[in-house]
Amino acid sequence: MGRLLDAVAALGRAVIAAARQCGRITLFAADGVSQIVRPPFYPRMVARSLAEIGYFSLPVVALTAVFTGMVLALQSATGLARFSAETQIASLVVLSVTRELGPVLAGLMVAGRAGAAMAAELGTMRVTDQIDALTTLSTNPMKYLVAPRLLAGAIALPLLVVVADILGVLGGYIIATLRLGFNGHVYLENTLNFVETQDVVSGLVKAAVFGFLVALMGCYNGYNSKGGAQGVGSATTAAVVSASVLILAFDYVLTEIFFVR
Amino acid sequence: MSGAADTTTPKLRIRGLRKAFGAKQVLDGIDLDVPAGTSLVVIGGSGSGKSVLIKCVLGLIEPDEGTIELDGKNLLAMDREGRERAVATMGMLFQNGALFDSLPVWENVAFGLLARHRVGRREARERADAVLAQVGLAPSVGDLWPSELSGGMQKRVALARAIAAAPDLLFFDEPTTGLDPIMGAVIDGLIVDVVKRLGSTAIAITHDMASARRIADSVAMLHKGRIVWQGAPETLMASGNPIVDQFTHGRREGPITMELRR
Incomplete structure (x- = not known):
């Protein structure tokens, strides 16, 4: 009986700790978002964050998208051949890329690259008193450090996903025409005929949410890091892991909202 | 006040x-x-x-x-x-300097001026150079990054940043x-x-x-x-x-x- 009570107590403590953490993250996000719309604004910081999250993530996202499109075309060719439905490869590739794989894989790549970098930068600033120094220089750290990154995350990832969508389809096109012997003109026509505006828009909305989540977890974990190098390392790991899990969880929620009637 | x-x-x-x-x-x-x-x-x-x-x-x-x-x-x-x-x-000189390593020295010194007093970047640079001179540093130091400075120079820059707005x-x-x-x-x-x-x-x-x-x-x-x-x-x-x-x-x-x- 005693052991059972201990187990229940431990479970209760874990649930309370998780709820408390969710509350802290929600308050942090609310503060960060409110700082986006209140002056003073820091356009240079937004531009810098856009470059870090968007421009510098472009190569890894582009490579991921191309290879994903190629693998999709190859896999679907072997799978669809069982039903003599190889002509559907183009539609399968474009739907998969625009609705799911483009935003999710780009989000995960950006979480690993830019989210980790944000957590490391803010964590280092925290443990070396740079964040306290901002406060003593009449600068709200949430406004100067966090708000520009949240805004940049929500803007940069949809832009990356536009590129990922195009390159993903291109990857499928390359395999379909060069490896599977499809007519290129017909493949592209099938792609354009099948894809709908909602497919692309839903992917871009997902990307905006994922970009915000990546920036939020990078900033939250970095901003609240403690200790020295070990604390910064832990914050970086937590930022990537939590952002990746949240991307997958929110992907399900957003898919329910967009596509399930 | x-x-x-x-x-x-x-x-x-x-x-x-x-x-x-x-x-x-x-x-x-x-x-x-x-x-x-x-x-x-x-x-x-x-x-x-x-x-x-x-x-x-x-x-x-x-x-x-x-x-x-x-x-x-x-x-x-x-x-x-x-x-x-x-x-x-108020102004504060932190123990380890706490210089912003993503900004050059002159922007560190002028940070409070830019944030608090809303002066233009050209004027801020001139005032940063003047404050750097007060702590014995040449204007050319303003173009360096904090990581390029010795410990003593970092302390001087941090002191310049603390006094830049005449607290x-x-x-x-x-x-x-x-x-x-x-x-x-x-x-x-x-x-x-x-x-x-x-x-x-x-x-x-x-x-x-x-x-x-x-x-x-x-x-x-x-x-x-x-x-x-x-x-x-x-x-x-x-x-x-x-x-x-x-x-x-x-x-x-x-x-x-x-x-x-x-």
């Missing part, structure tokens, strides 16, 4: 300041007056609460109890905007830590010069007795979260207080060691 204060009101008055982190009572009823235009040095062992005391005044840590009055006005009773206006009259109240957290004795003396000299030139009130915390004697008009000893002694720097080495005597002479035996052995 200073217009509201009369001549008997200290620049900074702290009463009954308490702060605990979990079960550890770091500040346990601090009472302190710092008259305008004077320099107070707070000495004390590692973990005695010196940095926490400064951070409470700057609003970086919220104390549990007590009052902190700046020119007779309680900072802790002010709204957010009032508190921000009060902090804008009324200056804080120095371990200003000579990590510096060789000569560079330590140079930094102390710069601190004395800038405080005198600006007519500011200064509070420094340090372990360095030589530094304390150079900077201070008055010295206070913080021990177990309380001010246990306060006096002129000339009396520091012969205070008659066993805690201060042990600390200033660096003796292993004494009340501080005995407490550590328990």
